[in-house]
Amino acid sequence: xAEKKSTKTQIPKEKVEAVKRIAKEMSDAKTIMLVSIKGLPxxxxxxxxxxxxxxxxxxxxxKNILIRAVDETKISDLLPIKNSIQEDxxxxxxxxxxxxxAGWFTENRNPIAAREGQIADNDIIIEEGPTDLVPGPVIxxxxxxGLQIMVEEGKITIRKTKVAIKKGExxxxxxxxxxxxxxxxxxxxxxxxxxxYDSTSKKVYAGIKIDKKKMLEDILGIxxxxxxxxxxxxxxxxxxxxxxLAKANAHNNxxxxxxxxxx
Numbered sequence: 001x002a003e004k005k006s007t008k009t010q011i012p013k014e015k016v017e018a019v020k021r022i023a024k025e026m027s028d029a030k031t032i033m034l035v036s037i038k039g040l041p042x043x044x045x046x047x048x049x050x051x052x053x054x055x056x057x058x059x060x061x062x063k064n065i066l067i068r069a070v071d072e073t074k075i076s077d078l079l080p081i082k083n084s085i086q087e088d089x090x091x092x093x094x095x096x097x098x099x100x101x102a103g104w105f106t107e108n109r110n111p112i113a114a115r116e117g118q119i120a121d122n123d124i125i126i127e128e129g130p131t132d133l134v135p136g137p138v139i140x141x142x143x144x145x146g147l148q149i150m151v152e153e154g155k156i157t158i159r160k161t162k163v164a165i166k167k168g169e170x171x172x173x174x175x176x177x178x179x180x181x182x183x184x185x186x187x188x189x190x191x192x193x194x195x196x197y198d199s200t201s202k203k204v205y206a207g208i209k210i211d212k213k214k215m216l217e218d219i220l221g222i223x224x225x226x227x228x229x230x231x232x233x234x235x236x237x238x239x240x241x242x243x244x245l246a247k248a249n250a251h252n253n254x255x256x257x258x259x260x261x262x263x
Contacts (some may be wrong), residue, residue: 020064022091023072031056031098033064033196034081040086040189044110050190051108056094056101063087077197080204084195098198099229102208104226109190113180116173124165124179124186130157131182138181 001260026032037045037060049058066085070078094101114124126147133142133156142149148159164175165186171179195206226261231243 015065018061019072020070021064022059022061022069023086025057025059025093026069026091027073029074029093030092030199031092031096031101031196032078032081033087033092033094033098033101034084034194034200035092036086036088036192036194037090040191044189045208048108052092055094055096059091059093063093066091077202078204080196080206081197086194089194090191092196093198098196098205099208101197102193105191105193106209109188111185112170112187113185114176114187116171116176117119118171118176118187120165120167120169120171120186121188123163123167123184124171124175124184126158126162126164126178126182126184128158128161130155130231133181138178141174141178145178178212186227 033056035058045058045060047088052058063085066089067082069091070082072084093100126145130152134154135151136157137151139156142158143158145164147162147164149156150159151157164178165171193208195204196208197204227239227243230237230240231247234244236244
C-alpha cells in the first residue's frame with residue numbers, strides 16, 4: 001500500500017530562526033513597540049534607523065513572523081499587542097523608556113509636499129505676503145484656488161490669507177501644484193507608534209500619541225483656567241494670593257471713592 005504524504009506545511013528554516021531570534025530580543029527588551037511604516041520612503045526609514053542607533057533597533061518583518069515571535073516569547077502580558085500587528089508595520093526593540101521613545105517619534109517628523117488625493121490632517125493655509133512667482137499662467141492657477149493676488153516689483157503677492165484645503169478634504173491636483181510652487185509642505189512624515197509593551201508595568205498601551213509641545217500647552221492652559229477659577233471663588237493659595245490682594249485693594253479703592261462722593 002502506498003505511503004500517505006504528510007499534509008503538514010513545512011515552515012522554512014530561515015523563518016523559524018527569525019521567529020526565535022526576534023522572540024529572544026523581545027524577551028530581553030524593556031520596550032517592545034509596534035510602529036507603522038506605511039508610505040515611509042526607504043531612505044527616510046534608513047535615516048531613522050541611523051538616528052536611533054544606540055537607543056533602539058528597528059526590525060522589519062512580515063506580519064505572520066511578528067505574531068509567531070510574540071507567541072514564542074511566552075510572555076502572557078505581551079499577547080494583546082498582537083491585535084495591533086498589521087501590514088506595513090515594524091518592530092522596535094529598546095532598553096529605553098517606552099513613553100520617551102513615543103515622544104521622540106512625535107518630535108522627529110519631517111514636512112513633505114502634498115500629493116493629489118491625500119486627505120488633509122489639518123486646514124492647509126496659504127498665507128498672505130510676497131512670493132517668488134512671476135506673472136504668467138500661474139496667475140490663473142492661483143485664481144482657481146480663490147486666492148486674491150497682485151503684482152509687486154515683478155513678483156506675485158498673495159493679498160489675503162486663505163484656507164486652500166480644509167481638514168478632512170482631499171488635496172486636488174491643482175492645489176498640490178500650487179503648494180509645490182509656493183514651497184508649502186503641509187504633511188508630516190515619520191514613524192507612527194501603534195502600540196507598545198513596557199516590561200516595567202507589564203502592560204500593552206495602544207493608540208497613545210505623545211506630543212510634548214501640545215501637552216505643555218494644554219497644562220499651561222489648564223493652569224491658567226484653574227488659577228482664574230480659584231481667584232473667582234476667593235480660594236487662597238501661593239498662586240492666587242497676589243491676585244486676591246490686588247482684587248481686594250481694587251475693591252477697597254472703589255469703596256473709598258464711593259464713600260467720598262456720598263459725604
